[in-house]
Amino acid sequence: MNFAIFKAMLLNIGLLVLIAQVLAGFRVVRRIIVYEEESIRDQILLIVIFSAITVISNYTGYSVKGAIANTRIIGVMTSGFISGPVVGLIVGLVGAVHRYLIDVGGFTTLACSISTFLGGIVAATLFRYVKVNKYRARDLFLITFIIESIQMLLILIMSKPFEEAFLVVKEIFLPMTIFNSIGMVLFTGIFKNVINEQENQIGRKVGLSFDITKQCLPILKSGEYNKESCAKMGEIILDFSKDLAVVFTNRDTILSISGDLGLLKEASGLPDIAREVMDKKEVIVVEDASEDDIFHRPLKNMIAIGAPLVKWKQVFGTIIIFSRKHRISYQSQIYFADGLSKLLSTQYELADMEKQKELLIKSEYKALQSQINPHFIFNSLNTISSFVRENPDDARELLIALATYFRNSIKNKDALVSIYEEMEYVDAYLQLVKARFGDRLTITMHIGDKIDCQIPSLIVQPIVENAVIHGAMTRKMGYVDIRVRDKGDYALISVEDNGPGIAVSIIEGLDSEDDNIEGVGLANVHKRLKYIYGEDNGLKIKSTSSGTRIDLRIPKIGPKDLER
Incomplete structure (x- = not known):
């Protein structure tokens, strides 16, 4: 057994892990990894990064009887698992072509090139599976082990004479299958930690939106949406979230500004972000504004995330949360703003429903409506809060179920x-x-x-x-x-x-x-x-x-x- 191969493989994997640690430290790389909708520019950057890693692995490989013991497959398959099918396939193709060109006509060149591209195809195909299962170590190890074993089989089939091919496989089989499989787990694990950190942050933000809603319940129960009530809610939100500022608007003007937005304390009128949120009825992220916009100056150093407040399917206002610019990702803030706006909207609808109870004709239906009581609300909120700490994904699903329940309740x-809409309510x-x-x-x-x-x-x-x-x-x-x-x-x-x-x-x-x-x-x-x-x-x-x-x-x- 050639221990020099094991030593070379170990050093190469250590180099890859070091590269991954350095890359994970760059804000732009972390942002691309955690953001699910990558732009073409982001994909090009990832293709360049992972292609470079693949090429480096070709050059740092250990020569064994005309073959190269290398860690090339780690860069190829990680690109697919982390970045998706497009990046995985292109990086796989780049790695395969480069392997072919550095040793044209070599003893194992064709077999190694084919197996490299095959690794890209497999990573692209299993992208969703690996992601849904949160990059499980045993999955990564097993998939890599199988691909490397297929490479050994291709060498035996395609490389002639068979006797020499057999000797090569005998030398490199264990170090390449075992070390590359372990290396895949370690290398991908660095990027997995970045994703986990973001998911944990989202989970904390979802839990925070429930805590804020609990504190705002006395205000929300009154059903009042005016300067005084909005100012109180804004202060509560800032106390919990530690954001820079919170703004509430109605359909015509700013109602309250909590936090430091410079000279805007007495601002009136409606900022562009509020108009866009009300038009689209969805969360909007804005990083700058025109010179004549109310938020032009604050947005030089901040980012604004606006979400609609909806009652009876009609937008009656917006909540705009200001955070620091140059964060790794704004996804957690988007989830926070979206979840908080939905909870506030639901409570305002419930307050409206309470006011309208006395106008209902049938006492039977009053009794049905009264079953939507604070005990169920608090039990549900406490249940979801416990899930936030253990399983943020389930907490988000339960938040959707709670929103569905309230929407149908009113x-x-x-x-x-x-009958399917009614059963959707029952299912929630x-x-x-x-x-x-x-x-x-x-x-x-x-x-x-x-x-x-x-x-x-x-x-x-x-x-x-x-x-x-x-x-x-x-x-x-x-x-x-x-x-x-x-x-x-x-x-x-x-x-x-x-x-x-x-x-x-x-x-x-x-x-x-x-x-x-x-x-x-x-x-x-x-x-x-x-x-x-x-x-x-x-x-x-x-x-x-x-x-x-x-x-x-x-x-x-x-x-x-x-x-x-």
């Missing part, structure tokens, strides 16, 4: 939605309670395809909530099964749990006019179904000591048929 009582609720109760709760949901049925909004969730809280979760291990089936003239929605059953007195009291009875949530849904669809279409309940099944029969009728 729909008009008379709104008809598709179940995601939140599943995150809260964990393995204690098993949920199954089966929804038929192409069920053309309109359903009154908020009709299924109270039934599901009853099954979870008063049924499944009274057991050590609970389950809830939800099925939606097409029955021709109607859709049948069944909710089943393994709880202790519903008391006979509650079932018999579904038609009672007393709003203080037990099971008021079920009674409200029961009476609402009968009011809309007729006396024969209330809840059908089968309950025993081992579980309960509730059926909702939804006739397939249109909006005109529901006008009463």
Whole structure:
């Protein structure tokens, strides 16, 4: 065994790790790595960097009987795993062509060139898999080991005479497969740390938006959106986020400026970023402004991130957060601004809903709306906050579920939605309670395809909530099964749990006019179904000591048929 090969491979891998450490220290490289949407300019820069690494690996390789023991494959495959298919394929092609040109007609030249480009193809193909699995060490090791083994096989097949090819493979197989596989894990790990650092920062920002919303709840509950309320919220945001400034606007002018923006404390009018945010209804990042814009001077040293505040699908204002320029990435700030604006918007909608409750005609629907209570909000926020520390990706998914839940919760009582929209709302609720109760709760949901049925909004969730809280979760291990089936003239929605059953007195009291009875949530849904669809279409309940099944029969009728 030639230990000189092992020594050379070890030195080359050490060199690559050192290069990776240096590259990861450059702000521009870190920014490109963590930013998912790379520009053409960014891709060109990455192609140049990784191609240079690949070429260097060709020259620093150790010559073995006409072959070169090298670390070329590490640069090729890392480029694909980190930067995507385009960069991976081009770097693979550059590495293959260069390997061919430095030893034209060489003993193993063709086999090594082909395997190099093959490495680029594999990295491009497995880019999504490796990224989704967060650059798992065992995946990187195994993929590299397989590619290097294929290279050895190609040398045996393509290099003649076979006896010499066999001797070469015998010398270089172990050092190249083992060391390059380990080197891939180490080299990619440097860039993985940059990505992890960014994801952790995003997770902290998502958690921060919840903490800020909790502190702002007393202001938000009033539903007031004016200079005084915005100034108070701005100060709270600055205290938590440590950003440079926070600005709130309505559709016409600036309402408050918190933080240091120079001479802008009494500024009026509407900055360009606010207009753009309201027009596009999305988060906007601005690094400079025209000379006649209100924010021209502050944006010389700061960056502004604006997000819309939306109520009843209408933009009523914007929140603009100012941060320092020249950050590695603004992604965490974008997530922060987006999440915070959505939470504030939701709370303003809830405040509006509270004000409008007294105008609702049907007391049944008031009771349904009142089920959206602070306990559920705080339970959900606390659950998501715990996920932020452990799993930021799941926290973002739960944030989306919470936004979906609130958005559907405040729909008009008379709104008809598709059965799939209603079940989306139910699914959002179940995601939140599943995150809260964990393995204690098993949920199954089966929804038929192409069920053309309109359903009154908020009709299924109270039934599901009853099954979870008063049924499944009274057991050590609970389950809830939800099925939606097409029955021709109607859709049948069944909710089943393994709880202790519903008391006979509650079932018999579904038609009672007393709003203080037990099971008021079920009674409200029961009476609402009968009011809309007729006396024969209330809840059908089968309950025993081992579980309960509730059926909702939804006739397939249109909006005109529901006008009463």
